[in-house]
Amino acid sequence: MTDVNRPYVADKPAERPTNEELRARIPGWGADLDPADRPSTPKERFDPGATGAHWEFPDRQEETFPRERSIEHGMLPPVFGTVAPLHGLSGLIRRTAYARFGEGRLAHWLLLIVGDRVESTGAHLRAALALRPDDPVTETGVLTESAERELAAFRSSRADTSHRWIDPLLVAGPWVITGWIGWRILRAVLRRR
């Protein structure tokens, strides 16, 4: 039997320490052995009085601006976040995603991601015009990559070294492309004069 692996017979015991050895070595071993002691067992436990809610349905928060919502909701939920309301072109894109497509549709999520990128581009331009431009050095925390740490990270047997080189391209790429386009436009304008 010793040369037959576990799945090929009915009840070959696993090689492991005894419960006594585990209890002696590991604080609290087996304290939740009984599923009755596990707070998430069973998964659903009907007990509305346990939550602290003293309402059947919560008061409705005031809707101070038209709040976008998933079309899978039957109504606007009574409480919601109010930070960063929809605005501009990104707001139009995001509002379309919410109003037109349910959460099961890829278009819903891709439109939201497009809205994210449109908004961040606009935010960078506005910040530059307001003379408080984004600083890719301080905002990425890249200075924490002292030479020693960086080398240590790459010397080790990490799996992420195969793709970490892409990160600077993702961060710097849009800046370089925007700068290049700006330079081309500026040069074209100067040449016409």
Place this chain on the structure above:
Amino acid sequence: MRAMVYRGPYKIRVEEKDVPRIEHPNDAIVRVTLAAICGSDLHLYHGMMPDTRIGTTFGHEFIGVVEEVGSSVQRLTRGDRVMVPFNVYCGSCYFCARGLYSNCHNVNPNATAVGGIYGYSHTTGGYDGGQAEYVRVPFADVGPQIIPDWMSDEDAVLLTDAVATGYFGAQLGEIAEGDTVVVLGAGPVGLYAARSAWLMGAGRVIVIDHLDYRLAKARDFAYAETLNFTEVDDVVVWMKKATDYLGADVVIDAAGAEADGSFVQQVTSTKLKLQGGSPVALNWAIDGARKGGTVAVVGAYGPIFSAVKFGDALNKGLTLRMNQTPVKRQWPRLFEHMQNGYLKPSDIVSHRIPLEHIADGYHLFSAKLDDCIKVLIEPGA
């Protein structure tokens, strides 16, 4: 007030923002005394979560002091020291009434497939988070809890998500006495899940990651056997051999959307955003579990599809269990374990960083520099 604000993928900074105000009778305003960066914050930081808006503040792990309460709040008063679960939840909807606090239907207009989470994009409701000096806390009579006098700030802030999520992950595994449990990912949640597996009577606990310093922590903190998966050709084959070719009884995916181990999966998810997450760990879990076994998922994934090996899960008769953690449900039992000396959450904290330098904290955590495991943020520093 000073607050971390998102400026686009890989870019954050600290700005002046208005102090939040009471917007609902059961709101509270909490002055944040300690916050943390969660591994799932990195998904936002990397631009992976749809509808992450410029100017929003991240942070769903925080504790603080009650500064102001709304007119219907009965259980909290100004000056109370509170810990706040990462879930925003009403306590009274269909799902909350059944204990599924993380699936609340009354707090997130933007999606029905996920409840409310502080500082986690508009996809989870559009609430600002706690990496700031102040934060709005809806349903103050439901979520927040006064921190017991015996509990340190560091332990309390870790209980608002990471500890509760690791403990929940082990419960999702339905671990039976003597089970072999494999935990994929040696970040904070994976470490707590591994430690929790012992509480439930596991016979072996194996933690798999690619970062040696985190695996050392898994051996030291979680008493686990470890594997650096870069040292083997095929992780699944290794798992089979390690279990006498049976497979693990339970596998817990504590890695989630940015799991490493496959260049293609990483690039198509983290870099190109074509998947809701890189399902490397999930696929290893499915293939490494024994037939009839259980895969528990607490690593976070985005709402877009991922390339998951579902056929193997079907053919093996696996049980797949997952959810965002209903945090407050875990607390009474976790408090007992801490008081009995079974668990000291703050043992894994590696960095404390002032709010003003939070961009450095994100990069250290994201790039896994300086042996970073868990970063705490100090708004008042």
